[in-house]
Amino acid sequence: MQALLRRLPIESYVIAFTIALWVALAWATPNFLTESNVSNLMRQTPIAAIVAIGVMCTIVIAGIDLSVGSVAAFCGVAFAQMCRHDFGLAPSAALTLLAGVSVGLTNAAAIGRLGIPPFIVTLAGLQVYRGLALLLAGGMTVGGLPAEVKDFARGTTGLPNLFWTMLAVAIAVHYLLRYTRTGRYLYAMGSNAEAARRQGINTFRITVVAYVLSSGLAALAGVLLVSRLSIASPSMANAYELQAIAAAVVGGASLFGGRGTVLGAVVGAILFTTMSNAAVLLGVDPFWEMVLEGLLIALVVYLDNLQKRRQSGA
Amino acid sequence: MNWKSMIAASVATAAIGASAAQADDRVAVIVKATTSEYWQWVFKGAEDAGKQLGLKIEKLGTPKDDAAGQISVLESAAGSKPAAIVISPTIFEALGDPIAKVTDAGIPVIVIDSGAKTDKYASFLTTNNEAGGRAAANAMAACIKERTGKAAGKVGYLTAMAGHESLDSRDKGFVEGMKAYPDVKVVGNRVANNEEAEGMNLTADMLTKDPDLVGLFADNAQMGTGSGASINEQKLGSKFCLVAFDSDAGELEHLKDGSIYALVIQDPYMMGFGGVWYGFAAAHGVRLPKNVDTGVGTVTKANMNDPKLAGLLDVSKRKLGPYLGD
Numbered sequence: 001m002q003a004l005l006r007r008l009p010i011e012s013y014v015i016a017f018t019i020a021l022w023v024a025l026a027w028a029t030p031n032f033l034t035e036s037n038v039s040n041l042m043r044q045t046p047i048a049a050i051v052a053i054g055v056m057c058t059i060v061i062a063g064i065d066l067s068v069g070s071v072a073a074f075c076g077v078a079f080a081q082m083c084r085h086d087f088g089l090a091p092s093a094a095l096t097l098l099a100g101v102s103v104g105l106t107n108a109a110a111i112g113r114l115g116i117p118p119f120i121v122t123l124a125g126l127q128v129y130r131g132l133a134l135l136l137a138g139g140m141t142v143g144g145l146p147a148e149v150k151d152f153a154r155g156t157t158g159l160p161n162l163f164w165t166m167l168a169v170a171i172a173v174h175y176l177l178r179y180t181r182t183g184r185y186l187y188a189m190g191s192n193a194e195a196a197r198r199q200g201i202n203t204f205r206i207t208v209v210a211y212v213l214s215s216g217l218a219a220l221a222g223v224l225l226v227s228r229l230s231i232a233s234p235s236m237a238n239a240y241e242l243q244a245i246a247a248a249v250v251g252g253a254s255l256f257g258g259r260g261t262v263l264g265a266v267v268g269a270i271l272f273t274t275m276s277n278a279a280v281l282l283g284v285d286p287f288w289e290m291v292l293e294g295l296l297i298a299l300v301v302y303l304d305n306l307q308k309r310r311q312s313g314a
Numbered sequence: 315m316n317w318k319s320m321i322a323a324s325v326a327t328a329a330i331g332a333s334a335a336q337a338d339d340r341v342a343v344i345v346k347a348t349t350s351e352y353w354q355w356v357f358k359g360a361e362d363a364g365k366q367l368g369l370k371i372e373k374l375g376t377p378k379d380d381a382a383g384q385i386s387v388l389e390s391a392a393g394s395k396p397a398a399i400v401i402s403p404t405i406f407e408a409l410g411d412p413i414a415k416v417t418d419a420g421i422p423v424i425v426i427d428s429g430a431k432t433d434k435y436a437s438f439l440t441t442n443n444e445a446g447g448r449a450a451a452n453a454m455a456a457c458i459k460e461r462t463g464k465a466a467g468k469v470g471y472l473t474a475m476a477g478h479e480s481l482d483s484r485d486k487g488f489v490e491g492m493k494a495y496p497d498v499k500v501v502g503n504r505v506a507n508n509e510e511a512e513g514m515n516l517t518a519d520m521l522t523k524d525p526d527l528v529g530l531f532a533d534n535a536q537m538g539t540g541s542g543a544s545i546n547e548q549k550l551g552s553k554f555c556l557v558a559f560d561s562d563a564g565e566l567e568h569l570k571d572g573s574i575y576a577l578v579i580q581d582p583y584m585m586g587f588g589g590v591w592y593g594f595a596a597a598h599g600v601r602l603p604k605n606v607d608t609g610v611g612t613v614t615k616a617n618m619n620d621p622k623l624a625g626l627l628d629v630s631k632r633k634l635g636p637y638l639g640d
Contacts, residue, residue: 029523031522031525034522036522036548040522043518044515044518130349134349138354139351139353139354140351140354141351141535141562141564142563143564143566144563144567150543228543229511229514229539229543230546230564230567231510231539231543231563233510234349235350235378235508235509235536236509236510236511238509276515277522280504280516280520281519281522283523286476286504286505287505
C-alpha cells in the first residue's frame, strides 16, 4: 500500500486535495455547489489554464517562458484593434494567433540558435511585448468592439464556451505530449539535452515546438480575455506568467525539466481558481489568501521532492 | 588667462546660458503609472497647456505604481532644473521629503491627484475623493430606490488596490455616505490587483456569496470595467445597481448597455492642464491657492449625452472655450 502511494504521481495528490477542498466548501458554504457558481468556475479557470499548459511545455524541456502575460496583452490589444477596424472576427483571431506563433519562433531562435538562456530571452520579451501592447493601444483601453466579440466567451454551448476551449486545448496538447514522438522528445530533451542530442534528436526543432506552443496559447488567451472583457487593456494579463508557472509546478512539473503534464497544469489552475473563489465565499482576508497560495506552492514542491528522494532510495 | 581657458570659460558660460534658457521653457509632469489611461488624460491636459504657454512638457513616471522608482524620476527631473514640476505622489509618506527637497532647491512643485506628507509645495490640485465616494453612495441609493421602490438592501464595494490613499478615501466616503441610508447595509469588500479580469471574477464571486446583493461600488476604471462585464454576462443590468469611479472605454460601454447605473467622474485632464498653468505661474512668482478641488460629477444613462459632459467622459472630445464665453 505504502509502495503504491509512493509511486502515485504528484498530480494525484493535488487532484485529491482539490476534491477535498470542493467537498469542504460544499459543506461549509451554501453557495459553492450551485449551478451558477460552478458555471462561474468554468469561466474563471480556462484562460489561466490555457496559459499554464503552454508554459508547462517550456518547463518540460527545462526552459521557462516569462513573456506569456505580456504576449497575451499584446495579442489581445492587436486583436481588438483589428476587430475595431473591421478586419472581421475570424481573420483577426487568425492573424493574432499567427502573431503569437511568430513570437514563439523568435524566442526559440534566440534560445536555440543564439544560445541565450530562456530566462533572459523571455524576460526581455516580458518588457518588449508589454511595451508594444501599450504603444498599439496608445496607453488607453481599447473599446468600441463589435458585439460579436463578446458573444464567444460569454456564451454557452451546454457548458461555457471557454470551458470547451480549454478542454480542446488540453486534449490536443495532451495527445501531442503523450502519444507522439515529438512529445517523447520534449521529455527526453528536458531530462538530458546532451543525451537527447547524441541520440540524434533535433533539439532546436523541439525548442521551437515548446515555445511556439507557449506563445501561441498565450495569444489564444489574449483573444479569449478580450472576448470575456469586451475591451482590451494594455495592462491586462499582468503577472500571468507567474500564475502559470505556479499552476504547472503545483501540477507536478519540475523546473529542472523532464516532468510535467497537461492534467497537472489544468488541475493546478483549477486549484488556484477554487482558492480565490473560496476566499470570497468564506470571507477570507484577501491578503491571507495570497499567503495561503504561496504556502501551498511551497508545500507541494516540498512533498514532491520528498517523494522523489524516497523513490531514489535515499 | 590664456586663450584656451578663455574659450573654455566662454563655452561654459554659453552652456549655462543655454541651459537656463532651456530650463525656462520646460515643465516636468510626473504621474503615478504611465501605463494607465487615466494618466494619459493628465498628460493630454498638460500638453494642451504646454502648447498655449509655449512650454515643452516632459512626460515622466514609472510604468506601474512604484514609489522608489518615482523618487528617482523626481530627483533626475529636478536635476535638469525645469521651470516647474507637476507630480502625483504614488505614496503619501514616501514622497513627502523628496518633494520638500525639490521645493527647497527653488523649483516650484505642483502636486496633483494624491497628496504627499509635506507642506512644501506651491499648490495641490485634486479630486476630493471622499466627496466622490459620497456621490457614489448617493447614486447607489437613488438606483436602489428607482429599481426596488425603497432604498434598502445589501451592497458591497470592490477596491482596486490595497494601500492607496485616493482609493481608500473613495471607499471611506462611500461607506460613510451609505450611513445616510439606514436600510442599506454595506456587507462585503474585496481587493483586486487592479485588473479587469480579476474585478470580473470577484464580482461574480461576491454575488455568489450574497445572492441578495443589490448593489456594488467599483472604485476605479479597471474595477468598473470588470464588474460591468460580469453584470453584463449574468444579464443583471436592469436589476442590479453598479456604480463605478472614473470613465474609460469599457465603463462607457457598460453605462450604455445598462450594466453600470452611474459613473462618478473626476477631471484628470484639468489636473494636467491646471497643473502646468499653475507651475508656470509659480515659476514667475505668482502666489497660488494651496488647495484646489477639481470637482467630481455623477453621470448616468440619462445625462450621458449632455454635450457639457462629452469632454469629461471622452477626453479626445475635450474643447476649451474662452473662459468667459460659452
